[in-house]
Amino acid sequence: MPIDTSSDASAAPIPLADTASRSTSLADVASLAGVSAGTVSRALSRPDMISEATRTRVLEAADRLGYVANGAARALASRRTRTVGAIVPRYGGSSFPTMVQGLESTLAAQGYTLLLSAPEHGRAHEPGILRALLERGVDAVALLGDEHPPQLFATLAASRTPFVMMWAQPDAHGASVGFDEHEAAALIVDHLAALNHQRIGFIGGRTGSNERARRRLRGLTLAIAKCGMTLSERALVETEYGFREGFDAMARIVADGLDVSAVVCGNDYLAAGALSALDHAGIRVPGMVSIASFNDNDFAPFLHPPLTTVRLPIREIGEQAGRYLLARLSGETPPPAHVQAVQLIARKSTGPAPQPQAKGEYGYP
Amino acid sequence: MPIDTSSDASAAPIPLADTASRSTSLADVASLAGVSAGTVSRALSRPDMISEATRTRVLEAADRLGYVANGAARALASRRTRTVGAIVPRYGGSSFPTMVQGLESTLAAQGYTLLLSAPEHGRAHEPGILRALLERGVDAVALLGDEHPPQLFATLAASRTPFVMMWAQPDAHGASVGFDEHEAAALIVDHLAALNHQRIGFIGGRTGSNERARRRLRGLTLAIAKCGMTLSERALVETEYGFREGFDAMARIVADGLDVSAVVCGNDYLAAGALSALDHAGIRVPGMVSIASFNDNDFAPFLHPPLTTVRLPIREIGEQAGRYLLARLSGETPPPAHVQAVQLIARKSTGPAPQPQAKGEYGYP
DNA sequence: TTGTATGCGTTATCAC
DNA sequence: GTGATAACGCATACAA
Numbered sequence: 180m181p182i183d184t185s186s187d188a189s190a191a192p193i194p195l196a197d198t199a200s201r202s203t204s205l206a207d208v209a210s211l212a213g214v215s216a217g218t219v220s221r222a223l224s225r226p227d228m229i230s231e232a233t234r235t236r237v238l239e240a241a242d243r244l245g246y247v248a249n250g251a252a253r254a255l256a257s258r259r260t261r262t263v264g265a266i267v268p269r270y271g272g273s274s275f276p277t278m279v280q281g282l283e284s285t286l287a288a289q290g291y292t293l294l295l296s297a298p299e300h301g302r303a304h305e306p307g308i309l310r311a312l313l314e315r316g317v318d319a320v321a322l323l324g325d326e327h328p329p330q331l332f333a334t335l336a337a338s339r340t341p342f343v344m345m346w347a348q349p350d351a352h353g354a355s356v357g358f359d360e361h362e363a364a365a366l367i368v369d370h371l372a373a374l375n376h377q378r379i380g381f382i383g384g385r386t387g388s389n390e391r392a393r394r395r396l397r398g399l400t401l402a403i404a405k406c407g408m409t410l411s412e413r414a415l416v417e418t419e420y421g422f423r424e425g426f427d428a429m430a431r432i433v434a435d436g437l438d439v440s441a442v443v444c445g446n447d448y449l450a451a452g453a454l455s456a457l458d459h460a461g462i463r464v465p466g467m468v469s470i471a472s473f474n475d476n477d478f479a480p481f482l483h484p485p486l487t488t489v490r491l492p493i494r495e496i497g498e499q500a501g502r503y504l505l506a507r508l509s510g511e512t513p514p515p516a517h518v519q520a521v522q523l524i525a526r527k528s529t530g531p532a533p534q535p536q537a538k539g540e541y542g543y544p
Numbered sequence: 545m546p547i548d549t550s551s552d553a554s555a556a557p558i559p560l561a562d563t564a565s566r567s568t569s570l571a572d573v574a575s576l577a578g579v580s581a582g583t584v585s586r587a588l589s590r591p592d593m594i595s596e597a598t599r600t601r602v603l604e605a606a607d608r609l610g611y612v613a614n615g616a617a618r619a620l621a622s623r624r625t626r627t628v629g630a631i632v633p634r635y636g637g638s639s640f641p642t643m644v645q646g647l648e649s650t651l652a653a654q655g656y657t658l659l660l661s662a663p664e665h666g667r668a669h670e671p672g673i674l675r676a677l678l679e680r681g682v683d684a685v686a687l688l689g690d691e692h693p694p695q696l697f698a699t700l701a702a703s704r705t706p707f708v709m710m711w712a713q714p715d716a717h718g719a720s721v722g723f724d725e726h727e728a729a730a731l732i733v734d735h736l737a738a739l740n741h742q743r744i745g746f747i748g749g750r751t752g753s754n755e756r757a758r759r760r761l762r763g764l765t766l767a768i769a770k771c772g773m774t775l776s777e778r779a780l781v782e783t784e785y786g787f788r789e790g791f792d793a794m795a796r797i798v799a800d801g802l803d804v805s806a807v808v809c810g811n812d813y814l815a816a817g818a819l820s821a822l823d824h825a826g827i828r829v830p831g832m833v834s835i836a837s838f839n840d841n842d843f844a845p846f847l848h849p850p851l852t853t854v855r856l857p858i859r860e861i862g863e864q865a866g867r868y869l870l871a872r873l874s875g876e877t878p879p880p881a882h883v884q885a886v887q888l889i890a891r892k893s894t895g896p897a898p899q900p901q902a903k904g905e906y907g908y909p
Numbered sequence: 910t911t912g913t914a915t916g917c918g919t920t921a922t923c924a925c
Numbered sequence: 926g927t928g929a930t931a932a933c934g935c936a937t938a939c940a941a
Contacts, residue, residue: 252934
């Protein structure tokens, strides 16, 4: 996939050790407007400290010259960059973009720009990632999750950089935004219990490498125990998140001899894949539940049969994280403590547990 | 969803007009190492210009003090930020994150950081978006698409900022990376033609507001005409991308009286929704095709029945854009001209056109 | 309200 | 190979 540069208007020499004219600076605007550089600076960043007349004159001059402030100089002098760093690993093909969109939008509304680090795979914990952000002078940092090496927190503390952990637990060592996984699990389990389901299965993410998957499974286990239900060992699969993975997992559960009347999936992709596998197998499990709506393209209720879904506030996590950082950066009163459960929507489309016709098997309605 | 700050180690006063000790600077490292500031600077950024002995001494001192370079000062003096801006609208819930991940990874490998602007909806063209990036001193910019107001290009040119357009056409006024939509369409149409399909439908994005959707429809129209096939007006729907939208669109096509034997969908979400609608209606259309795999979670082949899919190199676009910018920034020879078609994978699972049992209706196999 | 002057921390250009 | 020293462009404290 070569690149098109045929009609390339941008093929001019790169502007590094600039040979030609430097770009217009405050001084240029100042001389055109007939004022001092300091006045221009104020007219641009503290409009209310300047007289109406000169302000318009300055603004006009700046406009005529196409003046663009030099952020580096501004940052050097003011000691702030109006920039926030985010470290969000494995980011494409996940639900994180929705969260980052929320973060970015919230920050952008206040003039902040997002510096995004999206390390692939296990590189998220490399010190260099955070360091690169700090060298860029980010005013604050948003991290995914709360499981990070101590050194990361030490570095953050040493640089006195405000930070927030997204999709994390309340007992993390620092500010965090998340939701109550246990409440989400309880909602699901209550729903299934009301429909007389007893033995259930779970297809979720890998608990070894994914803290969110781990919490989700733990919450489910607790809720199930509290209801006197059973989580089938044979129908408990850990896998990557994905449609194909859900398909394969459910296919395996079916092949092993389905001994559950309901299966909970860790997210919508897994669930959709699992449904598809059931369809292929000519089996319909009456209780199919997905915990997380994967993103804004919430397709669970349109599957056949529709899924019961718990909608997680992915985007809201990003927004809230942004609001927290903005508050910190503007010196406002620190936001309240503790993470609370959030909006959970259960679509009650799952049917009641049937009387199995043959042991461990459920046919079409 | 309040925020947890209970065990907050980051709740220290914000480091704005810093009252306490400034963070360690080059001078601090220099005095500890017993050299001049200039030497420290070189030891850190031009290791080969310094003697082995002093270099290690400097590095050790820097390490002991936990020195982190001040990017603002560095940018001011060196006139480069090692930062690249990206403007990618409507970010969550689309295939753009995959592309951005490719861009970010490629840039990060060379020490560049991505400044991400993800304007919601129509705000992508606002001059302020680009301006914010330029003020941050981005060394280069990556844009989504090639349809932007002239002023944007003018601003880019005035600031002599290298830029590249992603998912754009070769005849754009500037460097661009994309793929051949017409070739993708031709691949699909050839496939359907070989299976004797004659009349086909299309469910795609809104051509009024989405340049990619427009190109996709145009490519399809051309390919269909060339093969002597027919694009049914009644089975041509423009909608938002999404599962629900695909569902609704197909439901409408069915309600209007299906007069096609194949339906092409603009992306996998639309296709999956459309399949679901067919399932609900108890109808199976033998030719179901999706043009774009939505992202890495390529679920089309797992649907029932499986979709024939053309896989578009979304991530590769980002990677290639990153490589282009890196080449520009390092003064390398400009990459070759023209956009070429890319890897297209057709999964041949669509069946041949049947002899309709009743006019405009196709039953289950 | 406006002008003046200093400092921000680094790189780069000289000398040595 | 290393040390002074001058920009870099802006914000801001202080003076007017």
